[in-house]
Amino acid sequence: MRKLIGIVGGLGPLASTRFLATIYRSFRDVPEQQTPRILLLSDPTFPDRTESFLRGEEDEILARATQATESLLALGADHILFCCFTIHRIAPRLPIAVRERLVSLLDVAVDAALECKGDILVLCTNGTRKLGLFESARHWPQLAGRVRFPSADEQQAVHDTIYALKENCDPVEAQARLARVLAAHEVDHWLLGCTELHLLSNTRAGDRNGHEIALLDPLYRVAELIKDDSLGQATGIGIKSDLS
Secondary structure: OOOEEEEEEOOOHHHHHHHHHHHHHOOOOOOHHHOOEEEEEEOOOOOOHHHHHHOOOOHHHHHHHHHHHHHHHHOOOOEEEEOOOHHHHHHHHOOHHHHOOEEOHHHHHHHHHHOOOOOEEEEOOHHHHHOOOHHHOOOHHHHHHHEEOOOHHHHHHHHHHHHHHHOOOOHHHHHHHHHHHOOOOOOOEEEEOOHHHHHOOOOEEEEEOOEEEEEEOHHHHHHHHHHOOOHHHHEOOOOOOOOO
C-alpha cells in the first residue's frame, strides 16, 4: 500500500485544489484503487505569510502550522508538505517529529532546477524573496550561478500577479502579464517559486526572439515523486537549529 501523504493547503485554496488534481491526473490508465492516499487539510484562514513574516510576526503561523501538521501525523500521514513556499520560513521551528516527515518545496524546486540546462528566473512572493528562502535550500550553492531574480519593480509586479491569482483572475492573462514584465530577461526557464503560479495555463512562458521559455513547476515534480512512490527520499529536509 502507498504511503499516506498529508498536505497543508488552502494557502491559497485554488492552488492546493489544482495541485491535488495534478497528482491524480498523473495516474493515467490506473485503477483508482492504485492511486495515492492523500489527506488535504485546506485552511485558508492562515494569516498572510508575506505580511506576517516581513513584520517579524511568526508565532501565530508557527502555532497554526504545528497544529495542522501534528493533526496530519495523528491521522497517520507518512509524508507531509505545505502547499506554500513562503511558509517554509518557520519550517526549522516545527516539532522534530514533523520535520522528520516534511518534504521541503524549496529543496524539491532547487533539485528539479539542477536537472535543467540554462539560466533560470525565480518567480516568488515578496516574502520568499526578501527573506532569502530559496538561498536556504539544501543544494542552492550548486544552482546559484545560473539563477536570476526580477528587479525590484518587476518583483512587485510578480507579487501583485500572484495575489491576483489568489483572487481567481484569468490565468491566461496573468501569464501574459508576467511575460510582458519579464520580457527582457535572457533565461531558459521560469522557476515557479509560489504555488499560486501552478494555476498558470500551460508549460511555456511564450518566447523571446524565437526562444521558448519553459515553466519549471515544482508541484509537477512532487506529483512525479508521488507517482514513483519515491517522495520519501525527499523527507527529513530542513532540519536546522536556526533560520539562517
